[in-house]
Structure formats: C-alpha cells, structure tokens
Amino acid sequence: MGQEPDFDTFLLHGRTSKGFAQREILPPISQVTAYQYPSMEELAKVFAHKQMGYAYTRIGNPSVAVFEQRINELEGGAGALACSSGMAAVSAALLAVCQSGDEIIAGRGLYGGTIDLFHDLEKYGIRTVFTELVPEKVAPLINERTRVVFGEFISNPSLAVLDVEGVASVAHQAGIPLFVDATTVTPFLARPLSLGADVVIHSTSKYINGGGNSIGGVIVDGGHFSWDFDRHASLGEFRRFGRGAFLVRLRADLWKNLGCCIAPMNAFLSCVGLDTLGLRMERICANASALAQALSGEDGIRVNYLTLEGHPYRESAMKYFRGQGGGILTFRAGSRERAFRIIDSLKYALIASNIGDLRTLVIHPASTLYLRTSTEEMNQAGVYDDTVRVSVGIEDSGDLIRDFLDAVRKA
Numbered sequence: 001m002g003q004e005p006d007f008d009t010f011l012l013h014g015r016t017s018k019g020f021a022q023r024e025i026l027p028p029i030s031q032v033t034a035y036q037y038p039s040m041e042e043l044a045k046v047f048a049h050k051q052m053g054y055a056y057t058r059i060g061n062p063s064v065a066v067f068e069q070r071i072n073e074l075e076g077g078a079g080a081l082a083c084s085s086g087m088a089a090v091s092a093a094l095l096a097v098c099q100s101g102d103e104i105i106a107g108r109g110l111y112g113g114t115i116d117l118f119h120d121l122e123k124y125g126i127r128t129v130f131t132e133l134v135p136e137k138v139a140p141l142i143n144e145r146t147r148v149v150f151g152e153f154i155s156n157p158s159l160a161v162l163d164v165e166g167v168a169s170v171a172h173q174a175g176i177p178l179f180v181d182a183t184t185v186t187p188f189l190a191r192p193l194s195l196g197a198d199v200v201i202h203s204t205s206k207y208i209n210g211g212g213n214s215i216g217g218v219i220v221d222g223g224h225f226s227w228d229f230d231r232h233a234s235l236g237e238f239r240r241f242g243r244g245a246f247l248v249r250l251r252a253d254l255w256k257n258l259g260c261c262i263a264p265m266n267a268f269l270s271c272v273g274l275d276t277l278g279l280r281m282e283r284i285c286a287n288a289s290a291l292a293q294a295l296s297g298e299d300g301i302r303v304n305y306l307t308l309e310g311h312p313y314r315e316s317a318m319k320y321f322r323g324q325g326g327g328i329l330t331f332r333a334g335s336r337e338r339a340f341r342i343i344d345s346l347k348y349a350l351i352a353s354n355i356g357d358l359r360t361l362v363i364h365p366a367s368t369l370y371l372r373t374s375t376e377e378m379n380q381a382g383v384y385d386d387t388v389r390v391s392v393g394i395e396d397s398g399d400l401i402r403d404f405l406d407a408v409r410k411a
C-alpha cells in the first residue's frame, strides 16, 4: 500500500474532492429549491428512501452533500450534517440528545453565543451546569439527568484547552457522550474524534471558509458511541439504527424540522475555502505566535496566547496541536479606554466581529460579544473590560507586528 498523503494533498485529492458529474474540478453548485421527477411514483420512492435522489434542498442537496462528505472525511467521522450557521449546528446537536428535564455539563469560558443558547434552553427545561472541563470536576457532576458533556477544544476567547482524552474517558464510563466544538482548532490542528470525542461541531463561518463570505456550521458524528436509549430517550424512536441513531435523528427529523440547512452557494464557497485550510492555518499560527511574542514585551500589555512560556495550557498545545497555538490571541491593555485607542489606531487589523478570516480582525469583546452575559461569566471566558481579542490573519508578519506595536505605543 502507498503512503497516506499529508494534510494539504489530502484536501485537494481526497476521495470526496473528485468524481463530479461533468468532471468539474470543483463541486458544481446545485442552486435550486426542488428537484423534478418524470413520474409521481419515482418522487414517492425518493421520499420513502427506496430510491436515491434529492427532493427539496432543506432535506438534501448535492452541493451541500459534497461539503458534508469533505468535512466528514477530514474528521474521520461516520457522517456529517451541514447547517446554516455554527450556532445552528450547536443547537441541533444538543437538542437531538436533550429534552425537557435533561442536563448538559458544559465548559466554562465558552463563546458568548453558546452561553446565550444555554440560557435559552433553560426556558425549555434543559439545564446547563458549567464547570472547568477536567476529569476530576466533570465526574462528580454527572447524574441520572445528564445527557451530554459539551466543550470547546480551544475556547474562544479564554484559550483554555479541553482535555478531550481525559474528559471523554470519564463521560464514557458514565454512559455520556462528549461533544466538542472544534471551530478554533480545525481539522488541521487536531481531530477530536480520534482522541475520544463522540461528536465534533464547527462554525464553518470561521477558518474552514476562511474567506469571510458565508455563515455555516457542521456536525460530524464519530458513529462509535453506544447510546443507551432509556437514558437518551430523545433518540428512542431511532433505536433500530444503533450507533447511527444520533445522525438519523438529525437528518430525518430534527435538522430537517428546524429547517437549519446551509444554502448550496454557501456550501460551495466553504468547499473552496476548505482547499486552502492547511496553508492558511500554518501561516495564521506562525503569525499569531510571532505577534504574541512581540506584544508580550510591551509596557502595560498582558498577552494570552497558548504557546507563550508560562501559559497554563502550553503543555496541552504541545500534546494536542503539535506545539501550535491557533490563530486567536487576547491582550489586556490596562483600561477600556486604552483598548479602544489601540483598536482604533490599527492600520491593517479590521474592527469586525468574526474570527478565522484571512484578514486580521480585532474586537473589544466586553462591549460586543459579551453584552448580554453576566460579568462573572464574562470573566470566566477570559474577557475583562480592557481585553482586546485578535483573530490573526495571513498578512506578512512584519507588517502586522509593526502595526500593533505602533498602536500600543501610541495609546
């Protein structure tokens, strides 16, 4: 057998990157709402899953299917579902395994939108218990109501690294799956399913798309979790699918009913972005590390970046990400006013609410992303009144560093 290709080669030449109907080098865009059939009988067979085919884009679409298959192949999953946004993916994945009366154990310091979702879910009788996601803290919180443990692999923007192996192990011992939001990690840095996670979620609006041109999300099921259908009663109707029940429940039921499909054009654009994920991530991680080092020496600036000497999760970055620290860094500027002055005087970094773009983006999270979050939750997410979040892009590192040093020294 020949040698397995490396990441970038695999991205361009993997099984799911070819084989299109007219030999296109990119997946064709099936930008339609519905599909027509020569007879009613055939359409009825498609609806009854007795014949392969597409009926209606909210239920399935070939451009979307290519995107799903490509991410699934990269993550090593059993199947994937693309969603209209990262939040749609998080919501659908959690709702598939939880119903009223159930509990979620979630990491502290998650993305603000996800924290907002957990508060929303309370109104539907689904409670979330927040903790530091380490085995010794998760284990005692698991009870008969717990249905899932949810965490971000590198939390945005606190930059805590989830101990996927350790937490998966204690969750599995109690019959609970681990869902990992790996948006900030991407399959380039690590593949959570291979480390014990059961379901991986991405906001593809970020690094996977990379070009800042479409919102999207994806849920990948590892297909190895052995569901107990008495405990996970929301999957009970699909028990005949065994380990595939989660994916079938979503595809045939909840995802379809919520109507959270991704648009075919967005799936196409995200596939195009995916082709350069490896190249971009290499450059982004190198730039982020160089910028973090440069800023660390500055007066009154406290930098948070995973691979900096003394960072509490530096060892985890060494273990899980081959020593790379991802594309996000935050720094504290001493005061909110100084943080604003620094942000406003940057020449290349755009003031924008996103991460994972080709371009460097900056934001003051306390006055934007955490506007509706309590101060305590915000601080647990590593966000203070003087925090600036930087999503590092692919600009030339010398220009970026000069831009930030000028801004910091002026402010």
Ligand code: PLP
Pocket: 085, 086, 087, 088, 090, 111, 113, 114, 152, 156, 181, 183, 184, 202, 203, 204, 205, 206, 215, 216, 217, 355
């Ligand atoms: N998960 C993480 C870690 C995020 O950073 C974000 C957005 O910033 C989301 C989920 C939500 O993604 P979307 O904006 O695509 O809904």
